[in-house]
Amino acid sequence: MAKFSYSTPQGSGGAGATASIEKATSIHDRSIGAIISETRDLSAEQVEQILAYQREKGVRFGEAAIALGLASADDVLMALAEQFHYPYAPEERRKLSPELVALNQPFSHQAEAFRAIRTQVMMRVFGEGESPRRALAVVSPNSGDGKTFFAANLAITLAQLGGRTLLVDADLRGPRQHMVFNIENSAGLSSILSGRLESQVIQQIQGVPSLFVLPVGVVAPNPLELIERPAFGLLLRELTAKFDHVIVDTPAAVYGADASVIAARCGAALVIARKNASRIGALQDLVEILAETPAKMAGVIMNEY
Template sequence: MNAPAEIHDRPIGDLIRDARNLSAAEVEKVLSFQRQHGVRFGEAAIALGLASPDDVLNALAQQFHYPLATAERRLASPELVTLLQPFSVQAEAVRATRSQLTMRWNRPDQPRQALAVISPGSGDGKTYFAANLAVSLAQLGGRTLLVDADLRSPRQHEVFKVSNSAGLSSLLSGRTESQVIQAIEGVPGLFVLPSGPLPPNPLELIERPAFGLLVRELVSKFDHVVLDTAAAAHGADASVVAGKCGAAIVLARKGQNRVDALQDLVAGLAGSSAQLLGAIVNEF
């Protein structure tokens, strides 16, 4: 007896047929349209009104063993394009960046490092990029942790819809003993450490030895650790975080950041132990 086929071994037509409970006559209608117009099964089913774009997307996600956001998540977390629109131009750009990063970051011949995402100003897209990079890393397998180290205007808890009653600031100030790292439902292997309550002394907290010790502990427990940071315009937080992480990537927004601000940020890293892995221009 043959073993049942895995989901990712099944044709997309079978997945759409089962999801929409298509009859044999409807399947034949789709196949006839497909042959006549030279299109894919999914495109034919959509054209005939027998499937929706979401049906096709879900089938593709199953076929390629790719996590996809639920309908509830799509409404709640529209910024997570790697989950909402995994085959979009934006998601593909994140995956391309991931590929470039993984060739330079945590190579076998180097000590393991965390990665700080830094940028000159607010609204550059650090939170968006860090969140989607973390999702894309988790989609490779293994364990990925996203840390919201922006202790001035944090947003990762909003993006992932997790509690922010305790987090990084709580750990660094010794004010929590509870579990503050939260698993993200629907994305196997992805965890988020939110910022926690806004402290009055954010820079002092991350300058403490405890922060460096925490980063090293997290790096030992997760395959990838990504840190979102405060905008460099608000202080030296980003440079300090990058130095504790050991690796950083700079993000700039097209038509928004000044070249001198970007140069100052990169120059600030020169005196730290952080390895600059590259720079990204956010065009979205």
């Protein structure tokens, strides 16, 4: 299980009204029992069997259904997610994208850690009244620190709040977000920065209505030159105006200046290090380099998985 610790730098109405209310009630306002019954296509007799067990044992409907073998734990989690308007990936999607723990296991301790970090990020980067609006660059000293994994799950937790969230894969040296989300990667950021017109480069993520991903597209031979061009800064300003939250994945600092350049364009940076793997010297060097850029340091995350 991945664990994270973080540090930061300094009238009337009657029947007619009742009918209107009932008509306005959405599918999300149904009980857990009703959702599970519909999902499993339970008969009236099976529902009564569950209710009888529930009364006898003093447990919840979902627990009773699981105990009787009439529903699975996954059915209950899906019902909870639907009732509380919380995106939760179906089983087939979880197999395709196993790294997306905030979507696959939204009620786990690991997902809760991401939500705790989301709270800090919301206060330090995406707070109301912040001007100009910032994007958040997720950076790390070395490859394998969990930067891509972290950026993806942070973006999911931000989208789960309901605000339009965009995850930009700006790792033009070793892109992975398209694999993490299992999406098309024929066109993307590199196409835009090189001046090629492409349609639908930003893709909405199935099952998370507020989440969008801009993949890298074709890996370019001149990644640093592309992000140093004015077009990248102009693009980020446009994206931060259109989305509530913009998270940007970056190449590891060991590959060059890409990460610091991207952080400067974004306006904020969050550093990821991996426990028992990241070298203290490399981490300190990265923090010092970022301190010399216009980027606001949001904090340092120690990835313990």
